[in-house]
Amino acid sequence: EAGVTQSPRYAVLQEGQAVSFWCDPISGHDTLYWYQQPRDQGPQLLVYFRDEAVIDNSQLPSDRFSAVRPKGTNSTLKIQSAKQGDTATYLCASSFWDNYAEQFFGPGTRLTVL
């Protein structure tokens, strides 16, 4: 069974540019999460979905970050006007909708903003 897939694996931008990250969760998983992992820290949740609905986006910097999951499968995380402080690895995870469910992570996208 395929795991969580993400693309691209790496991205390098100048400040002010936009970037999109794409995630394909494990087949059958209805819950999808986006985490941000700054260098030398643990991942921190940005937003998560059940099917196509946003359940919690309270940690998403809404002025520049947006996330969608229109058909309840794949998801896109977009950063408008990137800043140097956005430099981090962006990880996608998926699970079943269960408040005790094990989460499985993709390989991440390593973003560098110059």
Place this chain on the structure above:
Amino acid sequence: GDQVKQSPSALSLQEGTNSALRCNFSIATTTVQWFLQNPRGSLMNLFYLVPGTKENGRLKSTFNSKESYSTLHIRDAQLEDSGTYFCAAHSGGSNYKLTFGKGTLLTVTP
């Protein structure tokens, strides 16, 4: 303060030796996940724990919910065990997110 505190922050082991990593939780925790992050950044699932103990090969992990901690024991360390180990707490209820510690960087040397 940190809601999930991992110790030590870094550790160097010789091949063939044993060690233990620890996480202390200051938030209500119903389940715990342990991960190994390789140098390319991929997070590999090691354990998913309700209160109790699990073992997988040379790894053994315990989650004690009453005393709010979890441990990961590594026996007979191998070079391929090198990487950053993360524990993550799941609080349950309506909160589905994982709260991660800052990780333990393990280096296994010949």
